[in-house]
Amino acid sequence: MYTYIGKRLLLAIPTLIIISIFAFSLQKLLPGDPILAMAGEERDPQVIEFLRDKYRLNDPVVYQYVYWVGAVVQGDFGISLRTNQPVLSLIAEKLPVTIQLAIMAMIFALAIGVPIGILAAVKKNTWIDYIANIVALSGLSVPNFWMGIMLILLVSVKLGWLPASGYEPFFSDPVRSLQTMIMPAFVLGLALAATLMRHTRSSMLSVLRSDYIRTARAKGVSEQAVILQHSFRNALLPIVTLTALLFGELLAGAVLTEQIFTIPGFGKLIVDAVFNRDYAVVQGVVLCTAIGFILMNLVADVLYVLLNPRMRAAL
Amino acid sequence: MPNTLAATVPENTTNVARPKPVLSVEGLTTSFSVDGDWKNVVRNVSFDVMPGETVAIVGESGSGKSVTSLSIMRLLAKGTSRINGKIMLNGKDLLSLTDKQMRDVRGNDASMIFQEPMTSLNPIFTIGRQISEALTCHSNLSQADARAETIRLLEKVRIPNAAARFDEYPHQFSGGMRQRVMIAMALASRPKLLIADEPTTALDVTIQGQILDLIKVLQEEEGMAVLFITHDMGVVAEISDRTIVMYRGEAVESGPTDDIFHRGKHPYTRALLSAVPRLGSMKDSRWPLRFPIVDVTTGESTVPTEVADTVDKRKTPILEVKNLTTRFDIRSGLFGRKSGAIHAVENISFDLFQGETLSLVGESGCGKSTTGRSITRLVQPDSGEVHLDGYNVLTLDQASLRNMRKSIQMIFQDPFASLNPRMSVGATIAEPFIAHRLGTKKQAQDKTVDLLERVGLTADMMKRYPHEFSGGQRQRIAIARALALDPKVIVADESVSALDVSIKAQVVNLLLDLQQSFNLAFLFISHDMAVVERVSHRVAVMYLGEIVEIGPRAAVFENPQHDYTKKLMAAVPVPDPARRAIKRDVATDELKNPVRSIDYLPPVRKYCEVSNGHLVQVG
Numbered sequence: 001m002y003t004y005i006g007k008r009l010l011l012a013i014p015t016l017i018i019i020s021i022f023a024f025s026l027q028k029l030l031p032g033d034p035i036l037a038m039a040g041e042e043r044d045p046q047v048i049e050f051l052r053d054k055y056r057l058n059d060p061v062v063y064q065y066v067y068w069v070g071a072v073v074q075g076d077f078g079i080s081l082r083t084n085q086p087v088l089s090l091i092a093e094k095l096p097v098t099i100q101l102a103i104m105a106m107i108f109a110l111a112i113g114v115p116i117g118i119l120a121a122v123k124k125n126t127w128i129d130y131i132a133n134i135v136a137l138s139g140l141s142v143p144n145f146w147m148g149i150m151l152i153l154l155v156s157v158k159l160g161w162l163p164a165s166g167y168e169p170f171f172s173d174p175v176r177s178l179q180t181m182i183m184p185a186f187v188l189g190l191a192l193a194a195t196l197m198r199h200t201r202s203s204m205l206s207v208l209r210s211d212y213i214r215t216a217r218a219k220g221v222s223e224q225a226v227i228l229q230h231s232f233r234n235a236l237l238p239i240v241t242l243t244a245l246l247f248g249e250l251l252a253g254a255v256l257t258e259q260i261f262t263i264p265g266f267g268k269l270i271v272d273a274v275f276n277r278d279y280a281v282v283q284g285v286v287l288c289t290a291i292g293f294i295l296m297n298l299v300a301d302v303l304y305v306l307l308n309p310r311m312r313a314a315l
Numbered sequence: 316m317p318n319t320l321a322a323t324v325p326e327n328t329t330n331v332a333r334p335k336p337v338l339s340v341e342g343l344t345t346s347f348s349v350d351g352d353w354k355n356v357v358r359n360v361s362f363d364v365m366p367g368e369t370v371a372i373v374g375e376s377g378s379g380k381s382v383t384s385l386s387i388m389r390l391l392a393k394g395t396s397r398i399n400g401k402i403m404l405n406g407k408d409l410l411s412l413t414d415k416q417m418r419d420v421r422g423n424d425a426s427m428i429f430q431e432p433m434t435s436l437n438p439i440f441t442i443g444r445q446i447s448e449a450l451t452c453h454s455n456l457s458q459a460d461a462r463a464e465t466i467r468l469l470e471k472v473r474i475p476n477a478a479a480r481f482d483e484y485p486h487q488f489s490g491g492m493r494q495r496v497m498i499a500m501a502l503a504s505r506p507k508l509l510i511a512d513e514p515t516t517a518l519d520v521t522i523q524g525q526i527l528d529l530i531k532v533l534q535e536e537e538g539m540a541v542l543f544i545t546h547d548m549g550v551v552a553e554i555s556d557r558t559i560v561m562y563r564g565e566a567v568e569s570g571p572t573d574d575i576f577h578r579g580k581h582p583y584t585r586a587l588l589s590a591v592p593r594l595g596s597m598k599d600s601r602w603p604l605r606f607p608i609v610d611v612t613t614g615e616s617t618v619p620t621e622v623a624d625t626v627d628k629r630k631t632p633i634l635e636v637k638n639l640t641t642r643f644d645i646r647s648g649l650f651g652r653k654s655g656a657i658h659a660v661e662n663i664s665f666d667l668f669q670g671e672t673l674s675l676v677g678e679s680g681c682g683k684s685t686t687g688r689s690i691t692r693l694v695q696p697d698s699g700e701v702h703l704d705g706y707n708v709l710t711l712d713q714a715s716l717r718n719m720r721k722s723i724q725m726i727f728q729d730p731f732a733s734l735n736p737r738m739s740v741g742a743t744i745a746e747p748f749i750a751h752r753l754g755t756k757k758q759a760q761d762k763t764v765d766l767l768e769r770v771g772l773t774a775d776m777m778k779r780y781p782h783e784f785s786g787g788q789r790q791r792i793a794i795a796r797a798l799a800l801d802p803k804v805i806v807a808d809e810s811v812s813a814l815d816v817s818i819k820a821q822v823v824n825l826l827l828d829l830q831q832s833f834n835l836a837f838l839f840i841s842h843d844m845a846v847v848e849r850v851s852h853r854v855a856v857m858y859l860g861e862i863v864e865i866g867p868r869a870a871v872f873e874n875p876q877h878d879y880t881k882k883l884m885a886a887v888p889v890p891d892p893a894r895r896a897i898k899r900d901v902a903t904d905e906l907k908n909p910v911r912s913i914d915y916l917p918p919v920r921k922y923c924e925v926s927n928g929h930l931v932q933v934g
Contacts, residue, residue, distance in 0.1 A: 003648060125394075211434040217390055218429075219422035219449040219500060223414075233439050309439055309484040 001305075001312075008301055012294045019290040020072070024065050026286070027279040072287065078280035080273075087284040090269065095288070098266035100170055101188065101258070102250050104181055106243070108189030109196055114239065116193075117200025121208060121235075122227055132197065139194035144253060148187045148260040155183060165262040184261040188253050192246050199242050203235040210234075237307055244300030248293050336363035336403075337507045337540045338387070338425070343400040345379070345386045353397060356382050358564045360400075364508065369534065369541040371555030371572070373548065373587070375815035376786070379564040380544045384510045387542075388427055389417050405507055423453045426501035430513035432493035436485040442469075442496050443481035449503035468499040471536075472529060489905050490679075491522035498529065505537060512544045519678040519906060520842065524886040527554055546815065548591040549845075549888030552576060553895060560584045573892045585609055590820040592845035594887045598873065603672060603850045605827055606820035622827050625670030625834060626852055632666035633803050633836050634690070634723075639663050639699035641682075641689045645910065658909040659685040660696070661860040661917055667804065670830065672837040674847040674868075676883070677857035680908045683840045686857070687806040690838070691723055692716060704803050721751060724797035728809035730789035734781040740767075740792055741777030747799040766795040769832075771825060787818035791825065798829070808840045823850055844887045848872050853928070856880045860909045861920065866929030876931040 035051050036043065052058050056067060071078070077087035120132040156164035162183055168176040207213065208231055216230045255267035262268075266285060273281035305311040345357040357379040364370045374380045385391050386398045389409065402409040405424045412420065421427075426449075429435045437445060446468060447461035456464070462481065469477035472495040485493060494514060501509055511530065515523040531554065534541055543554055551558055551572060559569040560581065568581040579585050586609035597604060605619035641660040644653045660682045667673050675683040689696040692708060701708035704722040711719055724747075727733040734743055744766055745759040754762070764774040770791040781789055790810065797805055807826070811819045823846065829835060841847050847854060848868060855865040856879065864877040875881050911917075922930040 211429060211431050212437040214390060215429065215435045215497070215500075216437065216448075217421065218388060218427040219452065219503070220418045220420070221422075221448060221452050222418065225452075230437055230440075234437070307439070309441075310486045 004305065005298070005302060008298050012298065015294060016290065020069060020287060021065070023283040023286045023290075024068055026282060028061065030277070030279070077284035077287075080278055080281050082273075082276045082278045082281075087280050090281060091266075091284055091288055094264065094266050094269045096169070097167060097264060098251070098254055098258070100177070101181060101185055101254055101263065101265060102247065104178075104185035105188035105192065105250055105253075106247070108186050109192035109246070110243070112189070113193035113196030114200050117197040118204055118227065118232060118235075120197065120201045121204030124205065129201075132201075136194040136197045139190050144187050144191055145256055145260055147190065148184070148257060151183050151187060152260075167263050167265075180261075180263075184257045184263060187260075188250065188257045191253065192250065195246065195249075196239065196242065200235065200239055203238050204231060207231045207235045233307070237304060240300050240303050240307065244296045247296045251289055251293070334366055335406075337366050337405060338364040338542065339401075339403040340383075340387065341401040341403075343383065343386060343398070343402065345382050345391070345399075346397045348395045348397075356564055357386065360559075360561070360566045362559055362566065362569060364540045364542055366507070366540055367534070367538050368557065369543055369555045371543045371545060371551045371558045372561055372566075373545055373551050373558060374561035375546055375587075375817065377563070378561040380546075380561045381512055383561070384427070384512050384542065384544050387510065388421055388425065390421075390427075419453065422449050422501075422506070423504045424506055425508040425510060426504070426506045427510040427512065428494070428497045428501050428514045430516050432490050432497060432517065435497055436493055438485055441482050441484055442488065443483075446496065446500045446503060449500045453504050464503075465499075468502060469496075471502065471533070472496070472499045474499070489522075490518055491525060491905065494518065494522075494526050495529065498526075498533070502533065502537065506539060508540045508542060509534075510542045510544070513546065514543075515550060516545070516547070520844070521678065521882060521886040521904070522906065523550075523888070525904075527888070530554070547888065548576075548588060548816070548890040552890045552892045553888045560587065572895075576890065576892050582610065582612060586817060588890070590816045591890050592820075592843075592849050593891075594845045594848060594884065594889055595872070597848050597868070601869075603827055603852065605824045606849070608817075608820060608824070619824075623831060625831055626668050627670060628668050630669060633669045633704055634667040634838070635700075635702040636666070636686075636690060637664045637700040637702075639686070639689055639696055639701060641685050641694060641696040653913060655910060655912050656915075658860045658911050658915075658917065660689055661909070662699075662920065663855075663857075663860075663862045665855055665862065665865060667836050667838060669803065669836055670834045671852045672830065672839050672850055673853045673855060674839040674841060674851040675855050675857055676841055676844060676847050678842060678883070678906055680859075680906060681857040682860040682909070683842075683857050684808055685860075687725065687808050687838060687840050691720070691725060691806060693725075717751070721800045722802055723804045723806065724800060724802040725806045725808060726790070726793050726797050726810040728813055730786050730793055730813065731781075733793055734789055736781050738780075739777065740779055740781065740784075743781075743792065744777075744795045744799055747796060751800060753800070762799060763795075766798055769798070769829070770795045771821075785818075787814055787822060790814060790818075790822055794822075794825065794829070798833070801833070802835070804836045804838065806838045806840065809842070810839075811846060812841060812843060819846070826850065844884060856883065859907060861932065863932045864930070866925070866931075867927075870926055870929040874925065874929070876925055876929075 035048060035055070035057065040047070056064060075088055077091070079085070080087055080090055083090070116132050116136075120129045123129050152164045155161050163180050166180050168180055170177040213226060213230055216226050221230065251266070254265060255271060257263070258265045258267035259271065266289075270282065270285045272278070273285065340363070341361045343357055343360045344355060346353040346355045360379075360383055362370065372380045372383060382391070387402055387404070387409070389398070391398070398410060400410070404420065407420060407424070409417065409420065436442070443462065443465050446465045450456050450461045450464055466477050466481060469480065474480060474492060474495050485496070488496060514530070515526050518526060527550065530541065545551060555572045557570065558572045558575045559566050560575065560583065561567065562583045568575065568579060568584050575584060576588065579588060589607050589609045592606070600621070602622045602624055605622065607619045608617050639660055640662050642656040642658050645655040645657065646652060647654045663686065665673065675686060677683050685694060688694045690701055690703070690708065692711070696709060699709065703719065706715065706719045706722070708719060738746070741760070741763050744763045748754065748759045748762055749756070763777060767774055767776060772788065772791055772795070781792070784792065811822050814822060826837065827850065830837060839847065839850055851868045853866065854868050854871045855862045856871065856877065857863070858879045864871060864875065864880045871880065872884070875884060921933050923933045924930055
């Protein structure tokens with residue numbers, strides 16, 4: 001098992017290197033020179049030269065990359081050009097917000113998508129299956145900003161049940177925190193629920209057709225046990241992998257959702273940073289997201305192995 | 316045509332009180348919904364199974380034999396299937412039961428085992444759990460009692476070390492052992508009836524022998540009736556008291572097995588029996604022999620014409636294999652270090668002459684397929700020499716390798732998977748010709764027409780797609796494709812194994828005809844001893860990657876020397892009911908696999924020449 005995790009971590013290193021090169025090149029490839037911006041109106045050549053030297057911009061690009069990686073490894077992502085705060089502390093401040101949003105959205109997605117997927121597979125080609133499919137397709141095709149706005153209109157403005165925007169850290173006031181998060185998490189989770197439902201359905205269908213399900217029925221196992229124990233646990237395997245991949249989609253969706261509900265999370269941080277050409281922040285956020293995504297997939301791979309006795313034995 | 320066959324109870328029971336049948340099927344008609352139409356798959360089938368009796372249902376694919384068994388257990392998908400008639404099991408009218416009542420019948424009054432032991436067990440539950448579930452879902456057994464009973468069942472099906480294997484998963488069991496687990500599961504509630512749906516078809520022949528004997532022994536011990544579904548006449552002869560022959564959804568004939576074999580009345584029964592190759596039936600023929608083909612409607616049989624002598628040993632062999640070795644590394648650990656190797660093919664040598672058929676026989680994992688692939692360089696051998704039609708195969712670069720492939724072509728086992736479903740038959744056959752730039756499009760088309768006719772199909776089939784053809788026709792298409800480059804050698808890897816008996820006979824005849832007209836050399840890879848005996852000039856028996864015996868067909872089959880060859884031949888079920896009494900032992904030998912540790916040094920093998928060209932491995 002540890003060998004397996006070790007192997008996966010080793011494989012993550014080249015991925016991280018490639019991503020770090022991308023993140024680093026951002027600042028080199030995008031138009032606009034931050035030094036010119038820092039040097040002020042006069043653009044005194046001496047000042048510019050001083051700044052270039054100070055930030056080691058006169059060294060070869062490869063050296064610059066190595067300096068940067070060296071700093072990042074020690075937790076130094078640089079200073080935000082706009083707020084003059086260290087990038088790391090900015091990230092540390094926003095990260096819990098987005099993590100909370102992501103977890104809640106994923107809970108919504110799984111709680112809605114998986115049971116409906118199972119139901120649709122078991123009731124294949126009946127009206128239940130058809131309705132589930134129609135709902136799933138609608139969930140996939142309705143843009144979530146529209147869904148968000150409509151929910152705000154209905155739930156917050158008309159009915160006044162939930163706050164329309166804002167954020168409260170979970171540990172300072174859990175109830176209020178959940179209240180503000182429920183709507184954005186639901187909106188974000190809905191599109192994922194549709195994807196999960198479609199995949200759960202097809203995964204269940206292929207398992208239900210398998211020989212061992214026929215064996216289970218032939219020995220007289222109840223239909224409920226056939227579906228929930230014999231079938232679902234097998235159908236779950238591809239869903240685990242899919243869920244980890246969907247976290248990427250979740251982070252992308254969070255950017256938009258956080259804008260609509262004005263949640264001060266990662267998404268808002270990156271949008272603001274991009275608009276302000278705050279490269280250090282953009283780099284930090286890209287790197288953190290990539291690491292998070294790699295970790296999620298590692299967790300999924302490990303889970304997959306734990307759920308699958310055949311893989312477990314191969315380790 | 317008699318449709319009601321219920322009155323086949325043994326006659327000596329007329330005066331005594333007749334025992335009641337365990338299972339009584341009357342007028343069973345099963346239909347499937349196909350695009351909104353109800354299509355009858357089983358029509359008006361009736362039969363009884365007496366306590367302790369074994370009844371076999373025999374038929375080819377599409378005969379409705381499996382659907383009959385699934386109808387009895389009501390395991391067909393609801394909604395898309397409809398079962399009519401009357402099925403009485405143990406006094407219960409199965410078709411009138413509710414779903415819940417039916418669940419209580421399954422695994423309790425009657426249980427079932429299936430063809431594919433590799434996929435019939437749930438991969439994520441332990442063996443023990445799956446067997447004890449069969450116990451606990453019908454009674455209020457405690458966990459501890461269920462465990463004890465499960466271990467007893469595992470011992471009953473002769474699984475060594477039963478208690479220790481309780482917590483193992485299906486993938487840790489071999490195919491034969493999994494089928495034993497399936498049987499243990501089926502026996503859990505001491506059913507009155509065991510339905511066995513092709514339980515040995517997917518198994519190797521020595522394992523098949525074990526499982527058949529196990530079923531026989533358990534049947535005696537438990538006193539249960541067995542309904543045995545199979546396509547294999549040899550298995551029927553070996554196991555059943557009475558036999559029902561099914562053809563296109565109908566039971567065309569039924570009676571005591573001996574009568575069916577020796578006095579079969581229906582033309583189809585006779586056609587089926589004449590198409591069955593019998594091991595040891597080739598004593599008087601010098602060359603390979605065609606199968607007689609019986610007309611299914613009239614029962615007329617054609618006398619097989621003898622094949623001419625096609626082998627010319629005066630020339631140099633078209634294919635020479637010397638000390639061929641192919642190994643696959645096994646890697647493990649953090650950096651994937653080599654920890655061992657599968658010695659799939661270990662130091663084998665043989666020749667093949669123009670017009671000759673050399674068969675490689677052996678069981679799963681013996682390296683026969685890898686040998687075929689190594690010679691064509693579909694896998695890269697580790698060492699050895701292969702000379703084919705002037706090419707030194709193992710040293711060729713990519714371009715010459717392509718040229719070499721014009722001389723050697725392959726036909727594979729699965730006619731469904733080996734044709735591209737998106738390519739028309741014409742395009743499939745012409746592709747090798749066009750890929751090797753052997754001529755214009757017009758010439759490719761002429762060639763395709765010619766080949767289609769050669770393999771017994773017609774030119775107008777060119778535009779059609781694989782799904783429009785039956786399995787036998789598809790295999791003919793695959794043969795036509797292999798012939799497109801006018802090869803000298805054809806590697807036929809289990810090419811007739813997936814086909815029904817009557818189709819198998821026709822395709823074997825076709826191969827023999829083609830050998831004669833094109834002077835082809837065949838490397839015929841097969842596990843089926845009876846077919847091998849029929850088609851080969853010479854035979855090589857493979858075991859754990861090595862050739863243990865090689866020689867002229869008559870020498871190997873009539874005077875087998877190596878223990879493994881003898882074991883293999885003894886295990887083949889012979890379609891002769893007179894041999895029923897003969898029992899093998901229920902040994903639990905498993906097939907070994909040639910996985911060796913990294914420091915393994917293959918022993919130097921010596922061969923002794925028994926007679927001219929008949930070599931046997933000694934020590």
